[in-house]
Amino acid sequence: MQQPQQEMSFLNHLEILRWHIIRSIIVVAIVSLLAFFFKSYIFKYIILPHTEGKFPTYQFFCKVGRFFGTETDFCNEKLPLIIQNRTMTGQFSATLWISFWTGVVIGFPYLMYEMWKFVAPGLYDNERRLARGFIGITSLLFLIGVLFGYYIIAPLSIHFFATYSVVEGAEQMIKNEIDIASYIDMLRSSVISCGLIFELPVVIYFLAKLGVVTPSFMRKYRKHAIVLTLLLSAIITPPDVASQVIVSIPILLLYEASIFVAKYVQRKQELN
Template sequence: MHISTSFVVGIVLAFPYLFWELWRFVKPGLYPHERKNSQGAVFFVSILFILGLLFGYYIAAPLSINFLASYTVDATIENQIDMQSYISTLTTMTLSCAFVFELPMIVFFLAKAGLITPEIMQVYRKHAIVVILVIAAVITPPDITSQIIVTIPILLLYELSINIARAVRRNDTARLNSELGK
């Protein structure tokens, strides 16, 4: 348990640095305008990861742990939570939320690559809501309150992602117009 906890804490603390190293590896292969357009990626990825981690730790995990602690199958069966299951639940909730909060950056890079557009995201919004509900159901225990609490920020991040894709398209269109005007 000590080793697994240390490993998870190490990943959490080193994530910004690990992403920065990954970015330093990818950056030389980008065109100058791609480098310019993706400035601040390490900062925003780190901020979103930390926000997701804090959301998972302070909001989602306590609700889930409270639900699991009070869940009873039968009055004669005692619910005993050991340290291993507590740490496992806490780790799963916090890391899952941290990685799910990266949605805006994923959409940013997909929109930059031309693989996704705001129109596609708007057309498939209903499908995205179902996928978000499934992801929230997988992340949380079988508790509707925890699922809704996790679903709401993911939906907000999805709407933010639509606006990010729209801004990317607008900037790319302006850049193309300026290049054609030269």
């Protein structure tokens, strides 16, 4: 097993890191610029469909309700809310932010590639061979998390707050006229936070490599993890039990998968 590449000075590390960051910014900027030119398509088919009853998630829960003989708010043709702009630069700012986050999401695999290229010189040869797997796994987990946030967390949250009223029938007196910035912020936080949460197995892998966590430690505190998961689900979802259960299940599965990851790392270290 060969040793890591020759050590460099702190300033040399900073210089290399600077160029990794610059290349990452350039890629995100290019994708964001392309997204800006396709803003109409992105808003029409990706951002705003959550306000329509024909969104796949709403149709699914509508069919589930009808299967059990109940008619739910998910069956409405349109959510009772109006997206509005109340500032001069509101729509332009919304376009810039959506373009930026589109650049981050689409450019995420390249960001992981640049991060790996920065840390790879300090690893052994056999560890560098994991580069392709690292980029692929982190990108896949992030994509799954983004899709989960887009199709589960975001629609459930938007639907709940759009249909919530302080008094039954109050929608005639109090109309939900939501500022576009608030709407986009909820959509963005749901999607990006889920994308990052789904990186848990990768985080555990590196913590296990550093000896910070072990499989026995994670099994010992499994009950605590369940409580924290329920709390996290309560924070990122609407305050109803069904939504919290739907969100907590994949997070708990990720935790169990992370235990196997930590066990794999521990076994590899024992063999070496």
